[in-house]
Amino acid sequence: xDEPVILHREDDRLRGAVLGDLxxxxxxxxxxxxxxTHRLTVLASAPGGWHPVFVHQDSDTLHHVAKxxxxxxxxxxxxxxxxxxxxxxxxxxxxxxx
Numbered sequence: 001x002d003e004p005v006i007l008h009r010e011d012d013r014l015r016g017a018v019l020g021d022l023x024x025x026x027x028x029x030x031x032x033x034x035x036x037t038h039r040l041t042v043l044a045s046a047p048g049g050w051h052p053v054f055v056h057q058d059s060d061t062l063h064h065v066a067k068x069x070x071x072x073x074x075x076x077x078x079x080x081x082x083x084x085x086x087x088x089x090x091x092x093x094x095x096x097x098x
Contacts, residue, residue, distance in 0.1 A: 034062035
């Protein structure tokens, strides 16, 4: 069996992660994490490893993150995150600066 690969270590507990081609405008795959830090973090594959970029700060702990189709464009994916703030946050990654 393959050895596990740690892509990123967060400062506090994580509650969810999504993996895949979340930004089709860029080469490679991405991951998004959500958790007790209140942040959505995009991990992008790059030479030398995976690099984290914080793309959203919620007012409270995030509890779940998922990938879905929200805007009607099947060529893009949206990320939805929910947590203890009561917010439902939808974020489109395509073309966002990193």
